[in-house]
Each structure stands twice: as C-alpha cells, then as structure tokens.
Amino acid sequence: MVAVLSDNGYLLSRRVGDEPASPTGPPVSAYRDMARAEQGAFADPVDHVRRIVAYRHLKQYPVAVIAGLDEQDVFAGWRRTRTIYFAMGSVVTILLLIGTVAAMFFMRQLIHSRAQMQRLSETDSLTGLPNRHWLTLTLRQRLLENASIGCLAVVYIDLDNFKKINDSLGHKAGDQLLQKVASRLRAAVGKKHVVARIGGDEFVILVEGNDAAARAHAVACDVIDAFELAFGLRGNSWTVRVSIGIAVHTGREDTEFDLLTHADLAMYAAKADSKAAGLSRQCPYTNELSEQAKRETERYQELQYALNHGELQVAYQPVMLLATGEIASVEALVRWNHPQRGVVPATDFLAFAESTGLIVPIGDFVLEQVCRQLCEWQEAHARTPTVSVNVSSVQLASEHLVGSVRHLLTDYMIEPGSLQFEVTEAAFFDDPTLMGCRLESLRELGVKIVLDDFGEGRSSLAHLWRFTVDGVKVHQSLTRGIPDDKVAIATLRSLIELTDALDLTLGVKGVESQRQADWLARFERVQVQGFYFSKPLADANVAARMTP
Amino acid sequence: MKTPASKSADQGKGVVLLEDGATILHERVFLRLLQYPSGISVLERALEQDDGMRLVQIYALDGVSDLHDFATADPYYDALEVAYDAVQARYPAAVSEGDKRAWSGGEPGRLIDCVGDIARCRDQGELTGHVRRIIRAMGADQWTYQSISSDERAGAIEHRYLIGCAPGWIQRYLRDKRFMADPFVEYARRNVTPVTGSMIGLADEAPRLAADARRYGVNSQMVVPVHAPASEVIGLLHVSHRRDPEQGGETRLWSSRVLFGALAGQLLGWQLTTIRRMAVESFELDPSELEVLRVLCAGGYAHNVADMLRTSVRRVHRVVYPRICDKMRVSRIDEARKLAVTYGLIELRQGDGSISK
Numbered sequence: 001m002v003a004v005l006s007d008n009g010y011l012l013s014r015r016v017g018d019e020p021a022s023p024t025g026p027p028v029s030a031y032r033d034m035a036r037a038e039q040g041a042f043a044d045p046v047d048h049v050r051r052i053v054a055y056r057h058l059k060q061y062p063v064a065v066i067a068g069l070d071e072q073d074v075f076a077g078w079r080r081t082r083t084i085y086f087a088m089g090s091v092v093t094i095l096l097l098i099g100t101v102a103a104m105f106f107m108r109q110l111i112h113s114r115a116q117m118q119r120l121s122e123t124d125s126l127t128g129l130p131n132r133h134w135l136t137l138t139l140r141q142r143l144l145e146n147a148s149i150g151c152l153a154v155v156y157i158d159l160d161n162f163k164k165i166n167d168s169l170g171h172k173a174g175d176q177l178l179q180k181v182a183s184r185l186r187a188a189v190g191k192k193h194v195v196a197r198i199g200g201d202e203f204v205i206l207v208e209g210n211d212a213a214a215r216a217h218a219v220a221c222d223v224i225d226a227f228e229l230a231f232g233l234r235g236n237s238w239t240v241r242v243s244i245g246i247a248v249h250t251g252r253e254d255t256e257f258d259l260l261t262h263a264d265l266a267m268y269a270a271k272a273d274s275k276a277a278g279l280s281r282q283c284p285y286t287n288e289l290s291e292q293a294k295r296e297t298e299r300y301q302e303l304q305y306a307l308n309h310g311e312l313q314v315a316y317q318p319v320m321l322l323a324t325g326e327i328a329s330v331e332a333l334v335r336w337n338h339p340q341r342g343v344v345p346a347t348d349f350l351a352f353a354e355s356t357g358l359i360v361p362i363g364d365f366v367l368e369q370v371c372r373q374l375c376e377w378q379e380a381h382a383r384t385p386t387v388s389v390n391v392s393s394v395q396l397a398s399e400h401l402v403g404s405v406r407h408l409l410t411d412y413m414i415e416p417g418s419l420q421f422e423v424t425e426a427a428f429f430d431d432p433t434l435m436g437c438r439l440e441s442l443r444e445l446g447v448k449i450v451l452d453d454f455g456e457g458r459s460s461l462a463h464l465w466r467f468t469v470d471g472v473k474v475h476q477s478l479t480r481g482i483p484d485d486k487v488a489i490a491t492l493r494s495l496i497e498l499t500d501a502l503d504l505t506l507g508v509k510g511v512e513s514q515r516q517a518d519w520l521a522r523f524e525r526v527q528v529q530g531f532y533f534s535k536p537l538a539d540a541n542v543a544a545r546m547t548p
Numbered sequence: 549m550k551t552p553a554s555k556s557a558d559q560g561k562g563v564v565l566l567e568d569g570a571t572i573l574h575e576r577v578f579l580r581l582l583q584y585p586s587g588i589s590v591l592e593r594a595l596e597q598d599d600g601m602r603l604v605q606i607y608a609l610d611g612v613s614d615l616h617d618f619a620t621a622d623p624y625y626d627a628l629e630v631a632y633d634a635v636q637a638r639y640p641a642a643v644s645e646g647d648k649r650a651w652s653g654g655e656p657g658r659l660i661d662c663v664g665d666i667a668r669c670r671d672q673g674e675l676t677g678h679v680r681r682i683i684r685a686m687g688a689d690q691w692t693y694q695s696i697s698s699d700e701r702a703g704a705i706e707h708r709y710l711i712g713c714a715p716g717w718i719q720r721y722l723r724d725k726r727f728m729a730d731p732f733v734e735y736a737r738r739n740v741t742p743v744t745g746s747m748i749g750l751a752d753e754a755p756r757l758a759a760d761a762r763r764y765g766v767n768s769q770m771v772v773p774v775h776a777p778a779s780e781v782i783g784l785l786h787v788s789h790r791r792d793p794e795q796g797g798e799t800r801l802w803s804s805r806v807l808f809g810a811l812a813g814q815l816l817g818w819q820l821t822t823i824r825r826m827a828v829e830s831f832e833l834d835p836s837e838l839e840v841l842r843v844l845c846a847g848g849y850a851h852n853v854a855d856m857l858r859t860s861v862r863r864v865h866r867v868v869y870p871r872i873c874d875k876m877r878v879s880r881i882d883e884a885r886k887l888a889v890t891y892g893l894i895e896l897r898q899g900d901g902s903i904s905k
Contacts, residue, residue, distance in 0.1 A: 179616065180617065183613050183617075229764055230716060230764055231716060232620070233716070234620075234625055234626070235623025237763050
C-alpha cells in the first residue's frame, strides 16, 4: 500500500496492489499515529488491514508518503514454517509419547514374562513345588551365609514302591499320586519349611533354624507319620513307604551338591533298612556313609579294571560220577587273580558284582571263556564233559542272554547239550513268569538247566515241575550232615528217589571226606563234587584228566 | 449328556454349574457341581444300578486339592475323566463367584447351640461346613453321615453320604459295597444307641473292613444311629479318631456320644425337612389337601373330610380324593395317605412357613 497525504490533512492518493488509486479517504488525522511513529504495524483506517508501514514527509513538497506492507503477507512464510514446525513437533511428541508408552508396556511385559519364566524354571510343573534348580540356587545362597552352619538341613525323601504303582496303574495315575504326595508333604511340614521336588519320586524338605538336626529329625518323623495313611487311587488304597536321608550343613567347605549327595547317601542307607523291614525309615548322614560309598566306588572300578585287563580267570571243578569214577561234568568257577591280594574267590566279589550290575559283563566273560574252552576240548578230545556255568538272576533277567548264548553256540560250534546253566531258586522270586520264559527259551536252544543250591533257603519242590529243569544240585549244607545227621540223610534219600522218579540228574556239592564219599557211593546215579575229589583246576589240568 | 448351568437359584437350592456322567456296564455315574447361595461348592456323585440301588456322595469342596483328591480316588476316574476335567475347569470360577464367609467362622462356642444351629443351615454345602467344624470341636478326625431310604413303590434304595472323611476311604468303601456287610449298618437298622467298633466286635466281624479303614487313619470308630418316626429313613453318623482304641481313641469319641447323638438327630431332621419341602413342591398340594391327608392319617373317613371341608361325602369321593391322587401320582387315596406318611407331609401345619407355597 502506498498513500500520499497532503499537509492540509487530505488523502491525496492511495493504492493497494493492482487496485486503482483511490484519491478519497478519511482525513489525514486518521494517519496521525503512523506519522508520529514514522514506522510500525498499524491497522489501515481505509480497509482496516493490518500493515507494517513507514512514513516520510517530503520536505520540498507539502505532502507525505506512507508505504505499508500487509502484515499477513510479510509473516505468511514465517507462519507457514511455524505451522509446519508445530505440526512436526506435535507428531514427534505424539510419536515419542506412543513410543514411551509402548516401551513401558513392552518392558512390563518383558518383566512379567521374565518373572513367569523364572517361576516356571524354578517350579515343578506337575506338583507346583519348587524344583531342583530352585533348590540348588537357594542352598547355594544359604551356604554362603556362614550362619547356616548347624542351622540348615536337607531332608531327602524317596518313595519306595512308586515304580510298582506306576507300572500297575499307568503313568497318569503315577502322576496323580505324585501330586497327592506333594500335597501331603506340604500339609505335613506346614509353612515352616519348603518342600521341593527334585526328581521322579524324590522330594527334599529344606529345614532351617537353630538345631537343624533335631528339627529335621522331627520333620522326618512327621513325614513318616503322614505316609502311614493310604492314598486313594482309582478306588484302591496304596500305602507308600518312604526312605528319608537327613544331612545337616556342618562344614564351611560344603557345597549345595555335597549336602544333597550326603542326604542322598543317607537316604540309600535308610532304603536298605526300609526294604528289609517293609516300613518307612529315616537315616541321618554320617562320614561313614561317604567312606563306604567311596570304598564301593573304588571296588567297582577295581573289579571293572580286573574284567577289562584279564585278571578274571575261569577254573573248572570236576563233578564225578561215583559209579564209574569218570568226570561227568565240570563246573566253571570264576577267580580273580588280584595283583596284590592273590587269588580272590568268587564268593568275595560276586555278591558285590550282582548288586552293581557288573555281574552281567562278568557272566558274559565267563560264558565266552567256557564256550571257547569247550570248542578247544571238542577239537582235541573225543568225549568232552558237560560244562556248568552259574547264571545269576540279574543275568537271567537280561533280555540279551538268550541271543548271546545262541551266538556263542554258533560261533564256537559247540554242542548245546554240553553246556549247562546252574540257576539258584532266588532267581525265581522276583518275576517267576519272566524267569520261566527265559529258561524255556534257553532249553529250546538245547542248553541244560540245573537247579542249584537246592535244599537251602526257600526251596520249593514246585520249582521242580513249574520250571522244567534237567537236574538238581544239592546245597553243601545238606552234604555236611552225611553220614551222621538223620535229617540230612533222610532228605537226601528222598531227593535221590524223587529225582530218579522224575529222571533228573542229582549233584551233591561239598563232598570233602572219605566218609561222605563212601555213604554216597551206594547211589549209582548221583554225581558228586567237592574238594575230596578235586579242587577247581585250570583248563589244562582238566584236559589232562579227560580221555584223549 | 452335559447340560448347561442353570442360573436361577431358589433359597436353599444350588445352582447346577455342571452336570455330566458316564455309563459303565450296568451302572450309571453322574457328577454334578453345585454352587449354593452360602458360597460353598458341592460335588455330588451319584451311582445308579439296574437293581434300583442309588449311591449318592455329597462332598463339600474346600479347594482344588479336595476336588483332585476326590477325582483321583474315584474307581471310575478313567471313564469320568472328561467330566472331572470339566468340573475342575468350572470349579475355580465357582469359588470366585461365591463368597466364602461360611467357611470363615471360628470354632463353635457352645457345642450344643451349634448343633441346634444346624436347623438353620440353608443348604447341604453350608450344612457340611457347619458339621465339619462341630465334629472337629467334639474331638473326631473324620466323619460321614449316611442315610438309607427306600421307596417301596419304585423298588429303589438310596444310600446318601455326606462326606467328611478321606475321599479314598469312602470311594473304596462304596466300590467294594462294604455297606452290604458293614456291622455298623446292620446295627443301625435295629438300634438307636451309639456303638463303638470294639463294642460291636468290628475287628472280628469285618476284619477286612477294619483293616481298610485303618489304612486311612480310621482306627477308632463310633456310629450313632437315628431313626425317624413314621418314616423309613435311617441315619448313621459315623465318627472316627486316628488313635487306636487301646490308646483312648474310642474313649474320646464315646465321651461325646450325647452330643454326637444330638448332631445325628439334627442331621436327620434337616434331611427330612428337605425331603418334605421337596415333596410338597413336587406334589403341589395345597394346605386344604394336606389337611385332608392329615385327617386320613389320623384315622378319619370321607365324612370327616366332608365335615372339615363343609362339603358332601359324594364330592369328597368324586373330586377331592381324585385330585389328591392325581397330584401324588397314585391310584388310590390309601396309597396317597401312605406316601404322605413316608414323606412326613402329615406333620406339616397350615401356615408353616417352611412348606407354605
């Protein structure tokens, strides 16, 4: 806008943009403020548009000029920029707010998920109890506090007959039983102590407080009491026995694993006791248990070494036929040629081998040795005696035995009838059906079966007909009574008559004197074995006594 | 077979949250989860046999573990697994819906007053909770209240058990049908005085039953029989203690026999009132019809009824009697009278709040 004002107070001309000049307008007094200020932002008195104006009076002329720019036009760019920046700022702020809220939400979710994962990782999903991971972490934390010495104990609980229930009712019922056990344990110990499930049927109670040993003993008693009541499952009542081991934190050097191992050892000691008594038992840990475990481990390794390094050897004790004086058969007996202790008889290590499962590889070794020997004898001699091999219940329970015997018979090309297995009655106690099937399979291969140590323990005549056998070997406790003990003699006479009637062979073990041999000589079919006739011999010595 | 839960509930009636069942050979088993206005959930398990025998177990649930215990002890768990799962899924919701004030009561103060309070229990859930507390205060560990009722018309016998013992024990008891040769049940049929296991010679009479019971901590036992006059319902309150009889378990129970007797009487009374209420609701008899039955039970004849109703004998025979027979689903008025005696309807008085409709 450009306007020209006369000094006498009239607007001479005014022009805005491309509009035509307007000579008329308000009196000059309307522009007084502009004239006075000379410059600034003012509302135009003609069109009332706010403009930034400058005022100049022309000295040579009686007029003044006012030039003004529309404020809207001047600040349009600035306003646009301001709007853009404002919009951008708003968007950024909103995005930031959304981002913050989202971040907070995700953080919360993350924390929640992490807490949930931690809870899951520390909880047993079946019972809802803390699990082994939680227990070890907690124990580690407690053990770091020196104050826990004597004030922290672990009560280790194992269910004795859980496997039987699991096998009888199925895994679902087994799981339900475990849930009930957990619930009962929680009820038995209350809120004072924590119960954790650390394995299939193994639970641990963490006992804390002064005199933890006494507290742990009391807790164990409560648990045993609680398990006196039966569990109802599928309409049946199941009484679950527990074996409890207690270990108290006593040494500064103990780790959480030491404590659990100690409690575990004590639990096994209690289990050995409870198995015999058929009752729930508890046992506190003592150093003796660790030493015993250490000894057993060393013994195990020693025996394994002996097996792998040829320290085990097989000797053969002849079984004589009294009527002819010939060797009827030989019994293979394993011996341990110990580098320090000399010859260790089988009775000193076979029970241990049986309890640890080493009896299976030892049995396989003996069987292979015997088959190899039989093969050699068959090649060298026209007539070879039958060789008896003792088979333990653990071996017999193994499903590989029959296949292994079949392979050996084929590999060494030996007559199946020249191999004889001696089985004790104890093998039938656990699972008579399985053992019966196994013996039947062996007999189908042509191998003979002899019932060993008959007359001792829970001898049952039913075994003679229930499990088809080829012969019987009388336990040496009966032989010792010959010829003076009337009961022993009467029993032997009856057995001889019975085996004659059933067409079974009868072997008498432990013949050690002339008197015993003389008394037995009257029975032609009886086979005798003992130190009186021969000690166990090396294979070469047996071969020397055979017919070429 | 699953039915949706009905949401309406009358006073004393539970809302059936879930109903399911299974048929196993000749037996039908039904499970019902009920929620009562008192806030207590009750699991009802009914086993029906072809010979008309019906065994009903009523177990007030005090937590998920109770339900788990009951379910896993069930001999028909495998067949009812889906039903139990459905009950378990519905149960936590039931707990949150109901208020649990009924459980939070303290130990009973004066026991005899508490026994008297049984009449005020609105439903069997509240009843079980109340009885549980009273019996604990009286010194017993476990209990069951068994009622035996028979319906000669239908040839049906119902054994109903309110359970306050280990679920495993009652499931085993019922699975083996131990009630058929239970000396306590035999005794209760003919006697009304309390008796202990030693007094009845339980160990000699039923050694297997006694041995099974001992496995669940039921070492000392006492039974309080109750009979309802003019009704064939027999009630047995069976209480037990974990201590052996030689260690004073029975002595402890015996010392509270009077209170246990009162409790058993109250339980039977509560049960009969419930049966009566249900019968009235089922038969839809109005007060005048009940009065007619009362006159008949008192030895009255049609003219006595006519006098009472101020009508003619002919109308009594042609209108009043047939209407009653129709409602009670019998053919003769004498049968209706017997039924009224059986259900205790004749003890009701006009204007009795508990039965008036």
